[in-house]
Amino acid sequence: MIIDTDRHVAVTDYRDVLAYLDKSWQKHFERKEFLGSVTEASNHIRVSSRFGDEPVSAAALPEADKVLLMPHQALTVNGWADGVAATEFLSGFNSLARDKWSSGNNVPVIVVQPGDPGWSAAEIRRRAAEHVFGAIALPLGAGLLGTSHYDPIYEAAAETGLAIIVHFSGVEGLYAGAQPLGGGVHYSALSRQVLMSQLAESNITSLAFEGTLEKFPAVRFLFSGFGFSWLPSLLWRIDREWRTFRYDVPWVKHAPSKYVLQQVWLNTWPLKEATIDGDWARHFTTDALRSRIVFGSHSPFDGDAPGDVIKQLGPDDGALILSNGAALLPRVEAVTP
Amino acid sequence: MSESQPSTLAALRRTDPVAGPSTEDFEYVCEYDDMVLDEFRSVEIGGREVCVVRTLAGVFAIGSKCPHQAANMCDGAIKGTMEPSERNEYHFAQEGEIVTCPWHGYEFSLRTGASVGGALKGRLGAYQIEVRDGAVYCSPRRVRPERPARAERPARKAGE
Numbered sequence: 001m002i003i004d005t006d007r008h009v010a011v012t013d014y015r016d017v018l019a020y021l022d023k024s025w026q027k028h029f030e031r032k033e034f035l036g037s038v039t040e041a042s043n044h045i046r047v048s049s050r051f052g053d054e055p056v057s058a059a060a061l062p063e064a065d066k067v068l069l070m071p072h073q074a075l076t077v078n079g080w081a082d083g084v085a086a087t088e089f090l091s092g093f094n095s096l097a098r099d100k101w102s103s104g105n106n107v108p109v110i111v112v113q114p115g116d117p118g119w120s121a122a123e124i125r126r127r128a129a130e131h132v133f134g135a136i137a138l139p140l141g142a143g144l145l146g147t148s149h150y151d152p153i154y155e156a157a158a159e160t161g162l163a164i165i166v167h168f169s170g171v172e173g174l175y176a177g178a179q180p181l182g183g184g185v186h187y188s189a190l191s192r193q194v195l196m197s198q199l200a201e202s203n204i205t206s207l208a209f210e211g212t213l214e215k216f217p218a219v220r221f222l223f224s225g226f227g228f229s230w231l232p233s234l235l236w237r238i239d240r241e242w243r244t245f246r247y248d249v250p251w252v253k254h255a256p257s258k259y260v261l262q263q264v265w266l267n268t269w270p271l272k273e274a275t276i277d278g279d280w281a282r283h284f285t286t287d288a289l290r291s292r293i294v295f296g297s298h299s300p301f302d303g304d305a306p307g308d309v310i311k312q313l314g315p316d317d318g319a320l321i322l323s324n325g326a327a328l329l330p331r332v333e334a335v336t337p
Numbered sequence: 338m339s340e341s342q343p344s345t346l347a348a349l350r351r352t353d354p355v356a357g358p359s360t361e362d363f364e365y366v367c368e369y370d371d372m373v374l375d376e377f378r379s380v381e382i383g384g385r386e387v388c389v390v391r392t393l394a395g396v397f398a399i400g401s402k403c404p405h406q407a408a409n410m411c412d413g414a415i416k417g418t419m420e421p422s423e424r425n426e427y428h429f430a431q432e433g434e435i436v437t438c439p440w441h442g443y444e445f446s447l448r449t450g451a452s453v454g455g456a457l458k459g460r461l462g463a464y465q466i467e468v469r470d471g472a473v474y475c476s477p478r479r480v481r482p483e484r485p486a487r488a489e490r491p492a493r494k495a496g497e
């Protein structure tokens with residue numbers, strides 16, 4: 001089964017989301033600054049020449065059996081100052097995803113609020129019981145993912161068997177509240193996009209060294225849209241430091257790469273960066289490493305199709321990567337039309 | 338002498354964990370009183386360089402070559418370590434039973450030569466010591482390590 005782990009989906013009018021809120025919250029959000037920002041969520045980060053296009057309301061890429069739907073507009077709550085409003089908005093977004101986008105083959109994620117782990121854990125349990133969601137999207141809030149702040153979310157993830165998807169919203173490195181990029185604030189969306197992989201490296205390192213992967217062995221993480229060519233060197237570096245400074249993190253009971261190679265996945269977009277100059281063949285030399293990469297098209301932005309995976313990685317590795325998603329996302333497979 | 342230091346020579350006998358067979362062929366190292374706490378002394382035992390040290394936990398002898406990239410362990414530092422723990426908890430233990438390599442700081446048990454926490458597959462040689470009549474003697478044979486069950490073996494090879 002081919003699962004596309006990174007298909008973007010959006011609303012064209014926020015009133016579709018507000019319809020799920022009570023009247024008072026609808027009135028709170030119904031102002032032209034907010035309603036008019038509906039196209040902005042796609043524009044915080046320029047990922048393609050389709051930058052100026054209208055947001056798409058449905059997924060439609062052939063060749064995948066199941067599609068995990070990522071509503072990137074909902075992810076931008078990591079830049080909101082009002083965390084309470086963010087939970088209301090997400091509650092509406094999750095309901096809309098259930099009613100409008102879920103079709104058995106199209107499986108939405110539950111988007112949670114990084115600033116409110118208690119609400120998020122309750123939302124995960126409530127939505128998991130609806131049996132249409134395939135994973136949890138955790139936007140990157142202020143704290144690194146290894147901190148105990150997120151424990152309630154990880155407990156709910158472990159309990160429900162839903163993987164956690166980490167995808168940037170585009171406001172990282174720009175708005176206070178979302179995670180910053182290294183060095184400082186960049187002027188352009190282009191710079192931020194180029195450097196987003198820093199966030200994945202940073203949070204994977206945090207999950208490993210804070211002992212979070214050790215504490216929650218059943219929780220699976222997918223870092224989506226961050227590229228993957230950097231993974232082998234990161235694993236070498238974290239193991240190298242752990243061997244020297246293990247006594248500083250005695251709660252990390254094995255080489256950190258061992259946890260990452262069991263609990264963390266990355267998806268293929270952008271595929272080209274790892275296949276130029278034979279990098280894939282040179283660095284992804286073990287089954288353990290190759291098992292970490294799952295297919296994600298990043299559609300409808302500049303995306304890769306399953307055929308591109310076969311073309312660029314060859315028939316054997318291509319087929320392997322296209323089938324890896326099943327281990328990461330058993331609940332996506334289980335959702336039936 | 339600190340409280341945890343063995344107070345009599347008798348207490349120092351057999352500081353190593355593995356009771357070996359005969360100690361007849363043990364080779365003379367030095368007088369016990371000449372040993373400076375936590376300072377290695379390099380000696381040739383059985384034609385090989387061995388690093389002998391007196392610590393708060395006893396007298397130990399290890400092979401001089403780090404299994405990682407062959408640093409001389411006689412330049413190592415005597416330490417304790419943090420035992421495996423829950424997140425954000427530290428439990429200091431094994432004071433005087435751990436040596437760290439001078440090059441990359443990997444920790445090894447002075448008692449067994451094993452890499453602490455399974456960080457490295459390779460191990461240091463460990464030699465049995467006997468303190469007899471105020472003098473320190475060292476076995477010319479390495480203590481044979483107990484093989485861990487297959488599943489427990491660390492994944493990294495020496496040199497990685």
Ligand code: FES
Pocket residue numbers: 403404405406407408438439440441442443
């Ligand atoms: S040479 Fe000893 S730890 Fe590297």
